[in-house]
Amino acid sequence: MTRSPSLPTRAKLTLKDLAARLGVSAMTVSNAFNRPDQLSPELRSRILRTASELGYDAPAASGRMLRTGKAHALGLCCPDPIGHLFADPNAAEFMKGIAEDCQERQVALTILPGFADAGHSSALDSVALDGIILYAAPDAGPFLERVLRKPLPIVTVDGKRRPGFASVSIEDRPGACEIADLVLAHGHRRCALFGMEIDSGMRSRPVTFAQLEKATCTVTRERARGFREAFDRYGVAVECLPCFEVFRNDAEQAYRLAQDLFEKEKKRPTAILCMSDRIALGVIGAARACGFKVPGDISITGFDDIPGAALSDPALTTVRQPARGKGRTAALLLLQNRNEAIQLPVELIVRRSVGPVPASPPAHWPD
Amino acid sequence: MTRSPSLPTRAKLTLKDLAARLGVSAMTVSNAFNRPDQLSPELRSRILRTASELGYDAPAASGRMLRTGKAHALGLCCPDPIGHLFADPNAAEFMKGIAEDCQERQVALTILPGFADAGHSSALDSVALDGIILYAAPDAGPFLERVLRKPLPIVTVDGKRRPGFASVSIEDRPGACEIADLVLAHGHRRCALFGMEIDSGMRSRPVTFAQLEKATCTVTRERARGFREAFDRYGVAVECLPCFEVFRNDAEQAYRLAQDLFEKEKKRPTAILCMSDRIALGVIGAARACGFKVPGDISITGFDDIPGAALSDPALTTVRQPARGKGRTAALLLLQNRNEAIQLPVELIVRRSVGPVPASPPAHWPD
DNA sequence: TAAACGATCTTTAACGTTAAAGGCCGTTTT
DNA sequence: AAAACGGCCTTTAACGTTAAAGATCGTTTA
Numbered sequence: 156m157t158r159s160p161s162l163p164t165r166a167k168l169t170l171k172d173l174a175a176r177l178g179v180s181a182m183t184v185s186n187a188f189n190r191p192d193q194l195s196p197e198l199r200s201r202i203l204r205t206a207s208e209l210g211y212d213a214p215a216a217s218g219r220m221l222r223t224g225k226a227h228a229l230g231l232c233c234p235d236p237i238g239h240l241f242a243d244p245n246a247a248e249f250m251k252g253i254a255e256d257c258q259e260r261q262v263a264l265t266i267l268p269g270f271a272d273a274g275h276s277s278a279l280d281s282v283a284l285d286g287i288i289l290y291a292a293p294d295a296g297p298f299l300e301r302v303l304r305k306p307l308p309i310v311t312v313d314g315k316r317r318p319g320f321a322s323v324s325i326e327d328r329p330g331a332c333e334i335a336d337l338v339l340a341h342g343h344r345r346c347a348l349f350g351m352e353i354d355s356g357m358r359s360r361p362v363t364f365a366q367l368e369k370a371t372c373t374v375t376r377e378r379a380r381g382f383r384e385a386f387d388r389y390g391v392a393v394e395c396l397p398c399f400e401v402f403r404n405d406a407e408q409a410y411r412l413a414q415d416l417f418e419k420e421k422k423r424p425t426a427i428l429c430m431s432d433r434i435a436l437g438v439i440g441a442a443r444a445c446g447f448k449v450p451g452d453i454s455i456t457g458f459d460d461i462p463g464a465a466l467s468d469p470a471l472t473t474v475r476q477p478a479r480g481k482g483r484t485a486a487l488l489l490l491q492n493r494n495e496a497i498q499l500p501v502e503l504i505v506r507r508s509v510g511p512v513p514a515s516p517p518a519h520w521p522d
Numbered sequence: 523m524t525r526s527p528s529l530p531t532r533a534k535l536t537l538k539d540l541a542a543r544l545g546v547s548a549m550t551v552s553n554a555f556n557r558p559d560q561l562s563p564e565l566r567s568r569i570l571r572t573a574s575e576l577g578y579d580a581p582a583a584s585g586r587m588l589r590t591g592k593a594h595a596l597g598l599c600c601p602d603p604i605g606h607l608f609a610d611p612n613a614a615e616f617m618k619g620i621a622e623d624c625q626e627r628q629v630a631l632t633i634l635p636g637f638a639d640a641g642h643s644s645a646l647d648s649v650a651l652d653g654i655i656l657y658a659a660p661d662a663g664p665f666l667e668r669v670l671r672k673p674l675p676i677v678t679v680d681g682k683r684r685p686g687f688a689s690v691s692i693e694d695r696p697g698a699c700e701i702a703d704l705v706l707a708h709g710h711r712r713c714a715l716f717g718m719e720i721d722s723g724m725r726s727r728p729v730t731f732a733q734l735e736k737a738t739c740t741v742t743r744e745r746a747r748g749f750r751e752a753f754d755r756y757g758v759a760v761e762c763l764p765c766f767e768v769f770r771n772d773a774e775q776a777y778r779l780a781q782d783l784f785e786k787e788k789k790r791p792t793a794i795l796c797m798s799d800r801i802a803l804g805v806i807g808a809a810r811a812c813g814f815k816v817p818g819d820i821s822i823t824g825f826d827d828i829p830g831a832a833l834s835d836p837a838l839t840t841v842r843q844p845a846r847g848k849g850r851t852a853a854l855l856l857l858q859n860r861n862e863a864i865q866l867p868v869e870l871i872v873r874r875s876v877g878p879v880p881a882s883p884p885a886h887w888p889d
Numbered sequence: 890t891a892a893a894c895g896a897t898c899t900t901t902a903a904c905g906t907t908a909a910a911g912g913c914c915g916t917t918t919t
Numbered sequence: 920a921a922a923a924c925g926g927c928c929t930t931t932a933a934c935g936t937t938a939a940a941g942a943t944c945g946t947t948t949a
Contacts (some may be wrong), residue, residue: 167673169905180929185907194927212671216650217593218905220584221934227648228632237621237631240608247608254604258635263649264604265595265632268625281594282630283583283650304579306534536935547899552937561897585935588904894947901940911930918923 168211226283228263233290244461252482286489293371310488321488322496330474330501331381339389342512343426348398350430351375359408362400364393378430409437417445425512432457432464450510470506535578593650595630600657611828619849653856660738677855688855689863697841697868698748706756709879710793715765717797718742726775729767731760745797776804784812792879799824799831817877837873
């Protein structure tokens with residue numbers, strides 16, 4: 156099936172071809188497209204008309220890029236599979252923020268695929284970009300190294316701050332501390348902690364608090380430390396709390412881990428602190444599936460304040476982070492070539508998922 | 523703040539510079555990166571080592587692109603603001619599908635910004651791409667024209683099929699017909715219809731069925747026609763049904779329109795057919811806010827089967843479309859340069875949001 | 890022993906564009 | 920009348936890369 160039998164075949168035309176055809180210089184044709192003030196209106200319209208007739212669309216981007224050095228595209232690097240950016244509501248909000256800026260400035264947003272394997276064949280080297288947003292990268296690893304070597308402006312988001320690179324992050328630690336404080340102030344002492352991934356190992360599992368605190372994933376680590384600050388203040392030994400690592404921030408995995416916890420754990424937590432709303436939503440689901448009332452039997456908190464957090468049942472008490480603002484800020488730093496480290500504020504959002512410690516434990520729970 | 527004071531300043535190095543420094547030809551350096559079999563391992567490692575020392579990262583993408591003609595990127599064009607792609611669950615699933623293919627083939631996914639205004643300055647002309655996925659484009663308009671003129675492989679998704687262009691769509695009409703049939707088979711006759719946008723006018727409003735049927739937005743139009751087929755079969759005059767256009771498929775807008783309908787409309791519908799799950803979810807919310815039971819008082823149906831559809835209360839009866847498969851297929855057609863028109867099947871998913879016509883109308887509803 | 894070969898590296902010539910400088914000519918300034 | 924100017928178009932020279940063909944030389948084949 157041919158493209159369009161009626162139209163003149165789109166043999167690849169260039170500025171030069173057009174120029175030859177018109178009897179003008181290539182430069183003049185270029186100017187017709189890019190700098191209307193550089194030639195007479197008549198000639199310009201003649202050029203554009205002929206271009207249109209011949210099926211010449213516009214100066215080729217690749218030639219222009221080589222010459223001008225501008226790719227008109229911002230790259231987004233993310234160690235997780237790309238689908239994650241669309242599946243995770245918090246990531247999606249972040250992307251929306253970037254997208255808004257890109258839209259305004261007429262710059263494309265290029266999502267880079269993760270690595271297939273080693274070797275120099277990765278798309279990272281083949282795609283033309285004006286800058287890179289490195290999202291949620293772990294503290295180290297070959298992926299990171301490769302990206303950081305790129306001779307491009309780079310801004311790291313939700314990652315370790317690196318001297319010489321722009322960065323955007325949020326108040327992970329203070330936020331975690333504040334919400335843990337809220338839970339502790341309600342009298343809870345026996346708590347369980349659900350965190351995001353610790354490193355690039357792909358699994359969900361029970362872990363120690365120390366492991367969370369030493370996560371190579373910055374966000375996990377910082378939120379863990381925030382939790383510790385609050386627990387320390389109340390004299391609660393954080394090492395004794397049951398902790399869990401949830402792979403890729405997935406609600407279902409959190410659901411399963413929580414179910415396990417509810418079924419097996421002897422010491423019953425009266426509150427569960429989750430490092431993300433997605434996890435919290437999964438845990439709430441598990442709690443209800445096991446017959447517990449939230450917050451009557453168990454209090455549960457989240458982090459992020461994703462759009463669904465207010466709509467859950469019960470509405471989730473959480474820490475709001477400006478995910479979209481994070482995206483806008485990152486794009487802005489890149490587009491304005493500003494090398495700054497910016498930390499955005501968070502806000503405690505008290506809804507209905509935290510209550511006082513239940514007078515008596517749920518009947519069917521072993522004490 | 524300088525980038526990295528300790529490293530040698532990243533003056534822009536080229537293959538040539540490196541080659542000169544090493545005393546070899548530029549071609550050999552190029553081969554060191556791209557075709558290891560073309561030179562001795564010793565020389566290659568010497569080259570790579572020196573490159574690393576000098577801070578030469580990899581052959582510049584812009585040069586490579588010009589020479590090879592490959593951009594290693596697929597473009598995504600969407601007439602709506604980019605944020606939509608992340609906000610709309612169905613669009614997000616579609617994007618995930620594309621992303622999966624891109625990931626596998628190590629191709630980047632470039633999201634193009636919509637148009638700022640007229641003129642040739644749009645990113646569409648400045649960004650290098652290997653192909654374009656045109657998503658949910660209306661049947662006509664300047665945006666469309668511009669995109670279709672591009673001398674690139676193009677696949678239209680959820681849009682009008684055009685001779686000479688690849689396309690991917692789903693069974694919108696049969697799906698709509700089938701679910702309308704289900705509702706009618708339950709005895710419902712007095713129905714209301716909620717559709718997506720009709721054209722690029724940005725508003726939500728009551729419309730006539732004829733307007734829906736003539737929408738320039740292909741999906742809206744096709745689903746309307748599917749509805750008509752079913753209603754015709756049952757001898758129900760579709761022209762008399764209250765219809766609504768919901769701007770940008772937004773749940774909140776649907777909520778408001780539905781509230782209006784419940785408050786003002788004399789003839790009370792016993793069923794509401796929505797052209798998307800998002801709309802349906804909004805309508806369900808409005809129904810409950812007005813004190814109606816679903817499906818006790820009103821039956822409500824959706825379309826798409828987004829992830830949230832099964833989780834809503836009541837679980838939504840809807841038509842499942844393979845949104846992710848749509849994405850994969852589109853990317854595949856582009857990457858394999860296949861010029862085909864593919865229509866993917868849909869499936870009726872019966873859950874709990876459709877019931878029989880209530881024996882008596884809700885007490886507080888005027889008859 | 891001559892010819893063919895393979896491994897390794899080099900040379901040449903684009904790929905399509907645009908920044909910068911230059912030429913030409915009619916008009917205005919001094 | 921010479922000089923300066925501005926409008927309009929052209930020339931030149933990259934931008935950084937790689938496909939294709941060529942050179943060189945030691946080794947294998949006929």
